[in-house]
Amino acid sequence: MAAGGFEGFEKRLELHFSGDDPSTLQLGLRKLDFHCIQQILQAAQCTVVSALGNSFFDAYVLSESSLFVYPTKIIIKTCGTTQLLKSIPLLISQAHSHLNLTLSSCRYTRGSFIFPAAQPFPHTSFHDEVTYLEATLPQTLRFRKASVMPSKSSSHAWHVFAATSSQYSRTCHHPCVVEVCMTDLDPALAGRFFHGGGKSGDAAGREMTLATGIGEIKKNAVVCDFAFEPCGYSMNGMEGGWYSTIHVTPEEGYSYASFECVVSGGDDVDMVHMLRKVAQIFRPGTMSVSTTTNNDEEVWREVAGAVEPTGLKLRSVAMDQFPECGSVVFQTFTRVRRKNGAHR
Numbered sequence: 001m002a003a004g005g006f007e008g009f010e011k012r013l014e015l016h017f018s019g020d021d022p023s024t025l026q027l028g029l030r031k032l033d034f035h036c037i038q039q040i041l042q043a044a045q046c047t048v049v050s051a052l053g054n055s056f057f058d059a060y061v062l063s064e065s066s067l068f069v070y071p072t073k074i075i076i077k078t079c080g081t082t083q084l085l086k087s088i089p090l091l092i093s094q095a096h097s098h099l100n101l102t103l104s105s106c107r108y109t110r111g112s113f114i115f116p117a118a119q120p121f122p123h124t125s126f127h128d129e130v131t132y133l134e135a136t137l138p139q140t141l142r143f144r145k146a147s148v149m150p151s152k153s154s155s156h157a158w159h160v161f162a163a164t165s166s167q168y169s170r171t172c173h174h175p176c177v178v179e180v181c182m183t184d185l186d187p188a189l190a191g192r193f194f195h196g197g198g199k200s201g202d203a204a205g206r207e208m209t210l211a212t213g214i215g216e217i218k219k220n221a222v223v224c225d226f227a228f229e230p231c232g233y234s235m236n237g238m239e240g241g242w243y244s245t246i247h248v249t250p251e252e253g254y255s256y257a258s259f260e261c262v263v264s265g266g267d268d269v270d271m272v273h274m275l276r277k278v279a280q281i282f283r284p285g286t287m288s289v290s291t292t293t294n295n296d297e298e299v300w301r302e303v304a305g306a307v308e309p310t311g312l313k314l315r316s317v318a319m320d321q322f323p324e325c326g327s328v329v330f331q332t333f334t335r336v337r338r339k340n341g342a343h344r
């Protein structure tokens with residue numbers, strides 16, 4: 001852990017692969033054995049604490065966040081002082097040597113670290129991360145773009161790097177990815193993510209899922225949850241081929257929670273319900289929402305409509321286009337203060 005505290009803000013990597021053999025593509029990356037997964041995670045400096053699978057994908061809760069493995073897509077999200085980008089060379093080589101799969105696109109995103117000075121290389125700065133990505137990715141991913149999307153506050157920006165081998169690769173059928181980062185959580189609500197021990201991480205995690213209302217965010221999802229000692233919580237939700245994930249660092253002074261899910265384009269009701277519920281469960285002082293869509297920049301209105309009734313005011317909206325993933329919209333909200341200084 002950093003001297004100041006635990007870094008909750010995650011680094012997120014999404015890699016897509018392609019191949020010619022239909023029989024390999026059926027299970028694809030899911031065929032990588034557990035030893036291989038462990039080696040990849042070791043390169044990033046984290047381990048598996050819990051796992052679940054269905055007929056579409058495998059979901060792992062990690063010591064530092066989550067991993068999702070689909071036949072041709074892998075998403076790794078890690079927090080703390082992990083070195084996520086260092087897993088890329090091994091991922092590329094294992095997918096190629098075991099499965100004859102070739103990397104076709106890469107997306108890397110993160111918020112602004114609370115403790116940037118504690119990050120090891122290549123996460124020492126966004127410039128270092130992009131330099132590392134540029135050098136590590138194959139030349140075939142020639143459409144590349146890196147951008148820092150700003151907000152009104154210098155301490156909240158959204159860092160995006162995308163690279164793809166074909167400019168028109170996936171945008172047509174791409175679902176909407178929603179990434180929410182929350183800081184300055186309501187202390188009473190954050191307190192529910194501490195546990196005194198005496199229970200397994202799985203049992204304590206289950207209790208937190210039920211007691212906090214997290215289980216109601218996606219009622220039909222099968223949930224794999226885990227509570228750390230003395231505090232901290234992670235969960236992955238699986239609903240058919242869709243994942244959702246929540247991670248909580250509840251310690252006061254650097255409290256942080258994240259929520260991420262995929263929604264099918266146009267499922268406004270689901271998106272509004274989820275964002276509202278998440279904002280109510282954590283009552284953050286600051287919340288950012290990043291939506292990656294198939295060029296639907298109007299999504300920001302829906303997000304604002306969902307979040308503002310919970311007492312958070314929209315402060316900024318930034319939009320940008322990326323070669324691999326379409327449009328990214330980055331919004332920030334802060335809690336409205338009453339005249340007497342109390343939060344709404």
Ligand SMILES: C[S@+](CC[C@H](N)C(=O)[O-])C[C@H]1O[C@@H](n2cnc3c(N)ncnc32)[C@H](O)[C@@H]1O
Nearest residue numbers: 006008063079228231232247248249250257258
């Ligand atoms: C892994 S979890 C969730 C991380 C996530 N990125 C988030 O949203 O904060 C981190 C929380 O678990 C606590 N924790 C306790 N033991 C831990 C361990 N062995 N590894 C990682 N975190 C641990 C940390 O202090 C922190 O509160």
